[in-house]
Amino acid sequence: MSTENEEKYEKYYVPEQSPWPIVGAIGLFLLAFGGANFIQNSTGKYAPAATDGFSFQVMFSEWGWFVFALGLAIMIYMMWSWWKDTIQESMGGLYSAQMDRSFRQGMLWFISSEVMFFVAFFGALFYTRVLVMPWLAGEGNNAMTHALLYPDFMSHWPMTMLPTDKFEGAREAMGAAGLPAINTAILLTSSWTLTIAHHALKDGNRSALLNYTAITALLGIIFLGLQVWEYIHAYNALGLTLGSGIYGSTFFMLTGFHGLHVTIGTIYLIVLTVRIASGHFTAENHFAYEAGAWYWHFVDVVWLFLFIFVYVL
């Protein structure tokens, strides 16, 4: 309002208009609509049956994969363009210190929401292990249910023997030694290399920054490779699948969603590496770098909980 205030405070950059949000909304819709059709069509469950005449539902079901892929392509294009605009504006000096704080706080709250997503799955793991399993084995006031429905079931984790034979249990559980332990070491090392890179950025040591960021991305790729190997081992050698009762469900959903997040984090690190090589980021202005580092540390901490509660205990 007053001119005195105008001089005292820098202006907050409110972007004029942007086509990317609406493009993103359309992309998300195609992803969801195509995804539901694609899933129904590929698993065959609940898929609309073919009829003699023309049916929109059958057509959508058969073309679900295409709509899904189109949505994915639009989403990738949207993210690329949106972030390109943001990077150009940032490097053009449009952003103030206050804007930088908005981004930082936004990222922290976003990571908080991600934590809560994992909490849901950890909650499912704890609830089934600590409460449901003993109840199915007759604990509490469940003696009659146990005797009538699941007489042979015994409470034991990892649950390889299931209450009924509707699902096939794993032949063997996944141990903690070997691949999972190596993966833990890899992720811990990657957090360390990323911290070195971060310090190098603040000290203006560009070559160390580039090298250690690249090493971190590489460690992410190695982790993912080993995780794929472990999954193949689980399916082939251990008979441990997504359908192996609650043990298989929690094992694959928790490690799977973690793996998805490592994939996103690794792509992020690769983008950072490329941007560093192109001379982006300064010791003072590097929000995108720090956000990526936070994300990577978050993924790392989730893994530590996974290692303890899914593999060791």
Added chain:
Amino acid sequence: MADHHPTGLKRWLFTTNHKDIGSMYLWFSFVMFIIGGAMAMVIRAELYQPGLQFVDPNFFNSMTTMHGLIMVFGAVMPSMVGLANWLIPMQIGAPDMALPRMNNWSFWILPFAFTLLLSSLFMDGGAPNFGWTFYAPLSTTYGPPSTDFFILGVHMMGISSIMGAINVIVTVFNMRAPGMTLMKMPLFVWTWVITAFLLIMVMPVLAGAVTMMLTDRHFGTSFFDAAGGGDPVLFQHIFWFFGHPEVYIMILPAFGVASEIIPAFARKKLFGYSSMVYATASIALLSFVVWAHHMFTVGMPVAGELFFMIATMLIAVPTGVKVFNWVATMWQGSMTFETPMLFAIAFVILFTIGGFSGVMLAMAPVDFQYHDTYFVVAHFHYVLFPGAIFGTTAAVYYWLPKWTGKMYNEKLGKLHFWLSMIFVNLTFFPMHFSGLAGMPRRIPDYNMMFADFNQLASIGAFGLGLTQILFLAILIKTIWGKAEKSSDKPWDGATGLEWEQLPCPAPYHTFDTPPKVS
């Protein structure tokens, strides 16, 4: 920038302006309110008398399910986000929301998410029919094919809500004008920042729940199937861990609205400002540890029943603080009763009735009798309709002059209020009685003995539905028709930056440079 005012379709599609986005949210929620309301009319028409009259039971179940989902996620939540968009930047002296592009994305996801959800009405097997709480195994093993579309629709709504919440919380923590300390913020801003925190904490848990449903349905997992070592009750725990904070997400912003309007028309400062802030925060924190009171009858250990019973009743304490503060604000005030104030006072009284029936339901042994009866329906409709929706309505009447520069017709506003007030009670009060007498929820047919109460409720519902058309007419007349121009400060008791430092209507861009806050 101050003069730049984009026009045409692009203005709405590409906008980064919090006022445009706020308007779109509010109109979207009104459209959803009408659609969800039409479904309620179908339900009440079917229940007008015992026996099956108009719809088959499966479609009836789809109607109760879709009515709940649309009202919760499509009408109430977006209306609150719309108010937040319009008001928070003006109330804290910010030029816009902190992340304006993401703000636009949050909004535009919603029409697509609800297109996805509503498209399920036209699918083989019908729309989701398992209630808005989508308990497993009704939604997993026995859910219709459209359930998968519902699941991904919920994912989209969740993404939208989380981004909207991040925007609010960052705006409040980072964009306040110098001098606008936390304890000087208007209560609407306070209640919304706490709501945003709840959203960020629980929407991802809902995403987890629907993801488990999807994998249980299609990929062989057994989260909610005891045959594989899972448990259908696990679904209820996860759902209500989201669901209970969710009900506070819907009501807290309405608390904030009442805390703005009542002081303005009582011409007194809000009584107990800081206790209001702490009470709101306490309600939010307690909401994380009470979820299983929705599940007293599923067979929980007694220790669990006791814990959740006592924790739930504790919530009555901070809620009581708020109600007493509103009453104390009115005490010895120079009150006038314009439409926003009428809605706000009705909010306080009727919300309190809903709160009392909530305390009754919180008592585990008593809940065994009430569970899944119309008593529950009466309870949550009392906190939602005269609670959340009266709150929003009051806010719309109160800030409409600020948004449009024009004054609504006071006579019509009062008519809208009195008709709503009478019909809302006619609709929902009899449900207490039919519920206590044992009438179950979500059943299209019922025993003859409930006929009178149901007939009253149906008549009330039709009246209530028609009355909201009057609301639409008032809005159209005010915004686009002939309406009196509003002065810059039409309510002489109103306080806050938006009334003290901005004209009516507020210009397209406000507070490009931060205002002085005394």
